[in-house]
Amino acid sequence: MKRLILLLAALVLASSSWAQSWPTKPVRVIVSLPAGSATDIVARALAERLTQQLGQPFVVENRPGASGSIAMNLVAKADPDGYTLLVHSSSATVVPSTIPNLPFDVLKDFSGITMLANIPNALAVSPKSSFKSVRDLVAFAKANPGKINYATVGSGSATHLNAERFRLGAGFEGTQVPYKGTAEALTDLMAGRVDFCFCPVSNVLPLAKDGRLMMLAVGSSKRASGAPDTPTTEEAGVPNSAYNFYVGMTVPSKMPRELVTKLHAETVKALQSPEMKERYGKMGVDANIFTPEQYDTYLRNEVASNAILVKAAKIATQ
Numbered sequence: 001m002k003r004l005i006l007l008l009a010a011l012v013l014a015s016s017s018w019a020q021s022w023p024t025k026p027v028r029v030i031v032s033l034p035a036g037s038a039t040d041i042v043a044r045a046l047a048e049r050l051t052q053q054l055g056q057p058f059v060v061e062n063r064p065g066a067s068g069s070i071a072m073n074l075v076a077k078a079d080p081d082g083y084t085l086l087v088h089s090s091s092a093t094v095v096p097s098t099i100p101n102l103p104f105d106v107l108k109d110f111s112g113i114t115m116l117a118n119i120p121n122a123l124a125v126s127p128k129s130s131f132k133s134v135r136d137l138v139a140f141a142k143a144n145p146g147k148i149n150y151a152t153v154g155s156g157s158a159t160h161l162n163a164e165r166f167r168l169g170a171g172f173e174g175t176q177v178p179y180k181g182t183a184e185a186l187t188d189l190m191a192g193r194v195d196f197c198f199c200p201v202s203n204v205l206p207l208a209k210d211g212r213l214m215m216l217a218v219g220s221s222k223r224a225s226g227a228p229d230t231p232t233t234e235e236a237g238v239p240n241s242a243y244n245f246y247v248g249m250t251v252p253s254k255m256p257r258e259l260v261t262k263l264h265a266e267t268v269k270a271l272q273s274p275e276m277k278e279r280y281g282k283m284g285v286d287a288n289i290f291t292p293e294q295y296d297t298y299l300r301n302e303v304a305s306n307a308i309l310v311k312a313a314k315i316a317t318q
Contacts, residue, residue, distance in 0.1 A: 022259060023054055023083065026056055026059050027057070029058050029085050031062050033064050036183055037181060041202060046087070046267070053270060072106070075110070076104035076252060082251070085251055088249075093303045099317065109253050113264050114271075114289055116287065117286060120224040122224070122230070123198055124198075125137070125195065129195070137195075137216065146175065150163045150194060151186075153180070153199075155316065159199055164312075165240070167313075169234075182200065186199060218231075225286050226284020250295075
């Protein structure tokens with residue numbers, strides 16, 4: 001018994017020492033959306049800061065596709081040694097409801113580190129559109145059932161769910177037009193080939209400032225710090241329409257808690273640095289820090305909430 005206790009103590013000390021020395025080689029940051037997306041922009045800003053803090057490269061790898069499940073599967077099956085991290089969007093908590101027979105369990109195979117950012121989705125239209133307000137858009141959609149369409153970056157994505165929550169709250173029918181990424185969706189929106197979209201404010205804001213898009217509202221529960229004069233959809237008269245788009249970090253669930261704690265501490269330090277606050281501010285993004293335990297609980301609640309929304313919106317499984 002004494003030998004067993006000493007062995008366990010030695011293992012604990014070795015694990016703690018290993019966690020303290022991490023990282024000793026490059027760290028892969030797997031991003032579930034394409035380059036140039038809001039999730040990617042947040043991930044790259046954080047990776048740069050962590051590289052500076054820890055002296056090892058944090059290398060971003062974009063693995064988009066299947067609503068983020070390709071990236072999630074890669075990380076779920078990675079060694080839990082701290083050298084493979086996942087930066088994901090809120091769509092990570094949608095896939096259990098939209099993709100049957102996933103090769104991983106969203107809640108069992110991942111451990112939360114923290115939410116990284118809240119990124120409100122902007123309700124955007126072309127400046128050439130006849131819609132100059134949320135009221136205009138809703139009135140047209142109700143008077144012309146099924147004739148309005150909206151861009152998303154894929155079925156079950158955060159842009160899709162935000163549009164569906166808005167549509168259900170306003171009480172109209174419409175047609176989803178899915179795109180591979182935000183850039184393609186916004187290009188067709190500016191050209192007038194789709195009527196509206198809910199896309200991250202960090203992508204929409206520069207185009208709105210240039211006069212190439214018009215922001216009617218934001219789809220979140222609070223106004224965007226980067227666009228404080230733009231109302232939320234609920235403030236604009238559409239009840240129960242708020243959908244909060246966020247970006248967060250998770251790791252394989254078997255990663256030692258000592259390493260989870262260290263990664264969390266370094267991530268918080270990065271998010272609270274003046275450089276990151278400035279970069280987030282320019283993007284209209286708000287940092288939102290959770291403890292690992294709080295983030296695990298938040299993700300669990302999001303999975304349940306999104307399951308209800310997917311059913312109400314009759315979103316087909318993939």
